[in-house]
Amino acid sequence: SQTIHQWPATLVQPVGSPLSLECTVEGTSNPNLYWYRQAAGRGLQLLFYSVGIGQISSEVPQNLSASRPQDRQFILSSKKLLLSDSGFYLCAWSRSTSGGNEQFFGPGTRLTVL
Amino acid sequence: AQSVAQPEDQVNVAEGNPLTVKCTYSVSGNPYLFWYVQYPNRGLQFLLKYITGDNLVKGSYGFEAEFNKSQTSFHLKKPSALVSDSALYFCAVRDGLGNTPLVFGKGTRLSVIA
Numbered sequence: 263s264q265t266i267h268q269w270p271a272t273l274v275q276p277v278g279s280p281l282s283l284e285c286t287v288e289g290t291s292n293p294n295l296y297w298y299r300q301a302a303g304r305g306l307q308l309l310f311y312s313v314g315i316g317q318i319s320s321e322v323p324q325n326l327s328a329s330r331p332q333d334r335q336f337i338l339s340s341k342k343l344l345l346s347d348s349g350f351y352l353c354a355w356s357r358s359t360s361g362g363n364e365q366f367f368g369p370g371t372r373l374t375v376l
Numbered sequence: 377a378q379s380v381a382q383p384e385d386q387v388n389v390a391e392g393n394p395l396t397v398k399c400t401y402s403v404s405g406n407p408y409l410f411w412y413v414q415y416p417n418r419g420l421q422f423l424l425k426y427i428t429g430d431n432l433v434k435g436s437y438g439f440e441a442e443f444n445k446s447q448t449s450f451h452l453k454k455p456s457a458l459v460s461d462s463a464l465y466f467c468a469v470r471d472g473l474g475n476t477p478l479v480f481g482k483g484t485r486l487s488v489i490a
Binding site: 306367 | 408410412417418419420421422425427464466468470471472476477478480481482483
């Protein structure tokens, strides 16, 4: 079976510090990968998605970046965090074969920027 | 462009009563429709999806959803609500024309009162 991991689970960082969140998927190959941010327990904002190694699509221009160094690894980064970067970050994956494939979400990372 | 509307921010229902969480969509092609549930500080869990075929789709935890093409709706239903159903519910759509990220609604918070 497939599993998706995110770490860390929680993170408190000062403004201006760097960020690295990691997401890995097990039990599948060539997944589509996604990063979302959720503010205040409400809607999801799609940040990045990737259909293959080194292929990143950015949905929202901001001080965040994403990388996919390996097939099942997706990293969200920032060089300098802003207060507005606080939120709940969710990674997800889906099979790439059909539009009818659901996305599976990880447990999330709660980021607080102080 | 694809879009999803969840017209209710909050739905309150008494335990044992039927519940409905509303969702309408807009796509240019054939829709793939999904429902997810999120408990506090957790990732989203997939409940059910509509791809094609029978308009009534059954999913996890006794939930079901009815696809209505003429009304472009995909409402989530359950015959008898439980207190444990209290959570945030998201509807999502993907245009059948391609394998792209799901587009999510803003979410509906369901409260089941004992």
